[in-house]
Amino acid sequence: MRCRIEKLVQGGDGLSTTDEGKRLFIPETLQGELVEARIVQQKAGYALGEVTSIIEASEERIHPPCPYWGICGGCDFQYAHSDAQGRIKEQIVLDNLVRLGSLDLETIGVEPVETGPAFGYRNRVRFHVDLGTRQVGFLGKKTNTLVPITSCMVLCDALNALLADPQPLFAAARKLMFANRKGKGGYLEVPVFASDSKLSFFGEEVVATVGHRQFIVSSEVFFQSNPYLLPSLGEYVAAHALGDVVMDLYSGVGTFSAFLEQEGRHLIAVERQKQCLDMARRNVGNCEYYTQAVEDWAKGRSVQVDTVVVDPPRTGLDETLPSLIASWKPKRVIYVSCNSVTLGRDLQRFASEGYTVRKVKVFDLYPQTFHHEVVAILDRGGFEV
Template sequence: MSVETVLGDVAHGGVVVARIDGKVTFVTGGLPGERVLVDVRERGTRFDRGVVTEVLDPHPQRVVPPCPVAGVCGGCDWQHADADLQRELKRRVVEEQLRRLAGIDWEGEVVEVLPRWNWRTRMRYRVANGRPGLRAKRSHDLVPLPDEGCRIAVTQDPGERPGAGELQVVDAHSGHVEIVDGRVAGEPVVTERAGGRDYRVAAEGFWQVHPHAADVLVDAVLRSLEPRAGERAVDLYCGVGLFAGALDGRGCDVLGVELNKEAVAYARRNVPGARFQAASVDRFLGRLPKRADLVVLDPPRKGAGRAVVGAVAAMGPRAISYVACDPAALARDLAFFVAAGYEVTRVEAYDLFPQTYHIECVATLTRNSPLH
């Protein structure tokens, strides 16, 4: 049975908040201020989850999603909001997380990065009855691709795949590669380009999925650190050497640390002038240099954590650039840095994942500098 309610503000995770029968309910498919009917589908001890079944009083920036499975497939969260509202919703989330978890007042903007459609260069599908599909929102159920394919993917419709169980599609700078049930059909190594430099990466390896993301983030990190030739730099969670390459290009002495051994092997080829260690960052802390001038942190979604932050601060870098794909984890780690004697001088936010709730931020930390 659906319940009528007026939706509150946006919350992290592609939802808006409602209070139904006195209980906080995270609602998908709605926009702030809308009067809607909500079907409560998941009940918990602290909060419930619901889905909008009908919009009675729409937000002025609500639009008709171009994808027929928007709201069902788990790939997109905000197709029903226009581009300006999507960025505003993401801005509010970053602002709220920084204020609540780190005590930082942030009034920045979310920078638009085009294209907003057909941007996802890496897709992973499950295949049923020969037809690729994507998982439903908060479910393992499979949603078959519509006839027009996935609107956010570079390769919108990969076609029928009889007998396959899983399909990965990679649209790299060097070309198109497919991986069917773990077997690469095409080149197993692709080339990506960022900051005027080529990077080799395994077809199944990690690289930013928006075609302009790597360039955007390299530019942001270089602005953040303002590296000078001869400075000692540490790149933690370095992957195949994206930021290490940018710092090496500015004449820095770079050490990169990355858990994935295959990624480290590529990093050594991509940036032969830098040094790389294949190790868990958490377990490498005791082997970090005593001093460093610059540090780049690009941790996984869960963030770096208190121990890593403490070890980074102990090296006494003059500047730290923290690249984050989760604003909550970013805010928690920034609070640790502040406690360790660093100040957040800038936070930049980029809409590198249009139509979804995801957002990328780059924070700059220095000692004894005011926030602006």
Template structure:
């Protein structure tokens, strides 16, 4: 497109990692900038009447939070905020969660984004890397493109967990690999897969959390930050404070991460998950709990009529009205909602509040440093009215 506008004054952060600017009355969502900066912006999408998209091409007045890159741009592939200090990134993420809870959820909350252990100052934390493979070359997919971005020689991609193989080391799998190659770094070792085939390593790996072993498929869901599973489990336990013998539902339970901790705390746990392989592993990981294989929307009637507490850990799209209505009908004293998308969290919090629950606790975790993503754990308790 190569159309440039500016100088533009960059305004507040928006959901999705953009800052908001205005040009001749139109909103421009800008990547690569920080609030308060002045910049020349290259337009990347002008298809919409009400707003455009762009990216910073030249900073005229920089924020004190800006960090100048030391390496070739390709080393930072997969990042949104590599040009900002970690402290600034966390403040921006806290602002996004606060704004989404207020605008969509109707609640004012004080949010602070916490660091978790094991991220090496924001780098080297991504234990699962999904690479593109073309003609023997291996790299990352470009932002919103199908372009292959190759890593710089000697540095690789800075987000990748260094325990995994570098992209150029994956070339030996070229004859057997499809267009995508996934590297999974687990506590038990490293697995490389492509199109459902294991190229090296084990198809099922082991992750250790709070003294428990969890078996999970190498290509199945597990938190990608090495410190995330323990941080989120601690947050769920500290929020719910389950009592011996309480009936607790772990919904969208995966391989039983939260269920294991809740069962150890004395709860009678029922988990539900759509992925049947994950449920089989959950039953082996946490034999003292009960697990049901079903899409939650279809399996709501199998959850019973009462629960003392509920853990909701839905996908990025959120839980939605049907699930919220069913869960709030169980009479639980408390619901903990684990969210990877602040907008979906805001919408679902509004639904929970409409059914008699109030937000009584918020914690947010920086388990995706250098990106705009943030994980939030909120506690909602039933009102007395």
């Protein structure tokens, strides 16, 4: 059947409509394209399809440059021109926020997408190792089969050097084997973080420079993997924080706290992972720290705070948290999200507590993939800066 792609949705699938009025989701397509497709799976309210040929291609379509495209499951957006990817992801984000968060784009400030290098940017990775065949790579597309990789276009030079000479990965994998820590597909998963001057395997601490700040991190804690855009993200959050008391929820190793720190300001950081908070205490000295799940820490707590920064996991905020945050009456909430679907849902909850979205900005931290970071700035009631 012939299908016109109306728009792209969360995860990158193209949306079309069948002659019967059923929604049809087709991966690896771009808005406006006319494609020949077939249905591969029928669902109750929609169908899943796949492209058999492209009749009218978008001007933004390119041939994926990676030799592992379609085999490796790592990158899913290489068929779009790098210069267009950020804008396309912004359209997906805004569509989610309008549909799920009831945002009126006429009344908020949508700031330009922040972009950076399209390749060679990633400094954190989880390699899959097969000691039996002495192969290193990533899992295949929609499979748990190892795809041997000799070079990855999105990895930084230091991580690509491990693919060229994987002996350090084999040594690390042997340690995991003796600890019986196999991952998906039975392969050994070796996390590695490339810092300024050395590699971190497992919990080995290294120093990573972000803008003018330095952070103690390791491959076993979460730290954003794009050093080119992370300074802009941190500075954007810090530039919109108000007042003398600022709270950083889901603070991790103190990434945002470090940018928020300033003379005379009282910082409060909450993070459930003790390992992260131990590093945060060394990354940001002038801060009041709590090692506890954010939801548990917030229950029944009465605090006076001017700005609350939240950077939750992909699942978003616990349904009780927006009302708990609102009870502290912060003038501003800064919501950093890696999932605009759960962000849209949570913005609705904040709206019911009297908070209005003033600005939205997308950061294309993960080029060649559909992953994104988005920051929403919310103000209480009629308050506006």
